[in-house]
Amino acid sequence: MKFKDIINTVLELDCFDAYCLADRLGIDLVYDNDMLQNEPAKLVCLPKHTMLYLNETLGTEEEYLIYHEIGHYVLHSDQGINKLFNNRRLEYEANMFASLCLVHADLTADYYSMYLISKGVPQKIALDFHEAIYQYKQTELFGDCWKILEC
Numbered sequence: 001m002k003f004k005d006i007i008n009t010v011l012e013l014d015c016f017d018a019y020c021l022a023d024r025l026g027i028d029l030v031y032d033n034d035m036l037q038n039e040p041a042k043l044v045c046l047p048k049h050t051m052l053y054l055n056e057t058l059g060t061e062e063e064y065l066i067y068h069e070i071g072h073y074v075l076h077s078d079q080g081i082n083k084l085f086n087n088r089r090l091e092y093e094a095n096m097f098a099s100l101c102l103v104h105a106d107l108t109a110d111y112y113s114m115y116l117i118s119k120g121v122p123q124k125i126a127l128d129f130h131e132a133i134y135q136y137k138q139t140e141l142f143g144d145c146w147k148i149l150e151c
Contacts, residue, residue: 001075001093003136009074010100018066018101024054027073031056041065043072061120064098071097101127108131
């Protein structure tokens with residue numbers, strides 16, 4: 001999926017509060033360590049009900065994790081959420097979705113990395129996001145001949 005498509009998805013949702021977005025999408029947030037098996041968060045989609053299980057002891061990373069799992073729900077629902085395994089491309093897309101939500105899709109600033117890290121985003125993901133924004137801006141300035149962005 002192209003980075004620009006992820007940006008457009010975030011802008012279309014027009015909601016920069018993770019808890020309200022989960023509610024709007026019909027995703028119930030459930031704090032239950034027993035369901036997680038040492039994972040910080042897990043999205044479970046049933047035919048008529050979707051639950052996002054969260055570790056009860058999450059800190060600053062909670063909002064990021066909610067957005068990350070919502071990213072899977074929104075971007076990858078056609079691929080069978082419960083059947084997603086550790087696919088690097090899908091994880092990258094969900095990371096970019098979550099990061100865009102956290103910065104409120106503001107692509108004009110240059111503080112991304114430090115801000116995202118302060119919100120509990122792992123440093124590597126924050127740096128990947130910073131690079132994706134840089135590449136996106138270059139493509140917007142110089143056109144698709146500069147580089148075709150794919151997540």
